[in-house]
Amino acid sequence: MTQFGPAIRERRERLRRDDRRYSVRQVATRIGIEPAYLSKIERGEVAPPSEATTVRLAKELDQDPDVLLAMAGKVSGDLQEIIRKRPKLFAELIRQLKEAPDHAVLRVVREVRDGDW
Amino acid sequence: MTQFGPAIRERRERLRRDDRRYSVRQVATRIGIEPAYLSKIERGEVAPPSEATTVRLAKELDQDPDVLLAMAGKVSGDLQEIIRKRPKLFAELIRQLKEAPDHAVLRVVREVRDGDW
DNA sequence: CGTCATGTGTCATACCTAGTACACACTATG
DNA sequence: CATAGTGTGTACTAGGTATGACACATGACG
Structure with missing residues (x-):
């Protein structure tokens, strides 16, 4: 690094x-x-x-x-704040993505961006 | 809170x-x-x-x-470390999910867990 | 009734964070 | 050559973080 x-x-x-x-x-x-x-x-x-x-x-x-x-x-304070508001959810997601290759994470980003929720 | x-x-x-x-x-x-x-x-x-x-x-x-x-x-140190390793990727993802309802985030978590990457 | 455990008040401290203030020697420029 | 700007060394500090030590009054138990 x-x-x-x-x-x-x-x-x-x-x-x-x-x-x-x-x-x-x-x-x-x-x-x-x-x-x-x-x-x-x-x-x-x-x-x-x-x-x-x-x-x-x-x-x-x-x-x-x-x-x-x-x-x-x-880590930026605003990101931390987002995580702190729903700690279980975000902790699980982030740990889940720890080993995921970049393209997989990117796919998720795009999916969410275009998501219809 | x-x-x-x-x-x-x-x-x-x-x-x-x-x-x-x-x-x-x-x-x-x-x-x-x-x-x-x-x-x-x-x-x-x-x-x-x-x-x-x-x-x-x-x-x-x-x-x-x-x-x-x-x-x-x-925010847990291990989560911070995961973010720090790929700051752009995770920063975008997390900010993207800021306003997403719980069920949407959960869906992503599940998708990733069952993902075939 | 004695004693043991309990919660808490007061005081002290070592270390870290995030800088400031100022002087000094060197370099580049008109 | 003067002088304006440059990078850096030394010294210092205000405020916060994360406790520790110890004494004291109260309450419960055997």
């Missing part, structure tokens, strides 16, 4: 090649944290930041928040 | 009617926490305990761990 910090650094530096506004300092300022803190995050010197900060960072770097949160070892 | 503490208390006292071994003290000792701490948990004087403690408590009181964790505002 790719580490959170390095992934961020790579992404930011890529963006920076075309746009000087993607420096540690400026990105940090835009998402409302200290530059030194972002630097440490990117080098993995500290643990990934809070969910809120991770999401702001994801948006800033035009990345999928759920993917970044996953790398940070977290 | 029922609160975590009171639900625990109620359940424990119910068990206690038939079995004197379900006192605050004895339950606490069996699951490895201080009696005073369990007392505070049951009265909601402190926040619900850690996931590990909650699960031990659930087993001790013969309750569904996922349900108790949900009341505690948490």
Whole structure:
């Protein structure tokens, strides 16, 4: 699994090649944290930041928040809330899908989307 | 939503009617926490305990761990891990199912269980 | 009646989370 | 060459998490 910090650094530096506004300092300022803190995050010197900060960072770097949160070892609060409202149901479903191949899960997603319930 | 503490208390006292071994003290000792701490948990004087403690408590009181964790505002670590391994897929699925009625979700569960992938 | 168990109040604590503040050395640019 | 911007090291902290230790008053049991 790719580490959170390095992934961020790579992404930011890529963006920076075309746009000087993607420096540690400026990105940090835009998402409302200290530059030194972002630097440490990117080098993995500290643990990934809070969910809120991770999401702001994801948006800033035009990345999928759920993917970044996953790398940070977290699951989005809104997903957790959905699960908590019907814990038995969702726990069973998710454990059921643990070993299912991607295409099987996708099929379920599509079925539900087009479902006529 | 029922609160975590009171639900625990109620359940424990119910068990206690038939079995004197379900006192605050004895339950606490069996699951490895201080009696005073369990007392505070049951009265909601402190926040619900850690996931590990909650699960031990659930087993001790013969309750569904996922349900108790949900009341505690948490989602089981093993479910989170499943989601984190394929964040996009599961995020989409779960958000898709947010408004789906129970029977629709259950249908999906059954389909997957009997699925031929 | 003694003693054992019960629930709870008070106080203390170790560790974690999620950062801030500031200075310093290097680099690029006009 | 000045200066503006860059990344990073060191030091610090407010607030929360998850308990532990112990004493005390009450109630039940033999």
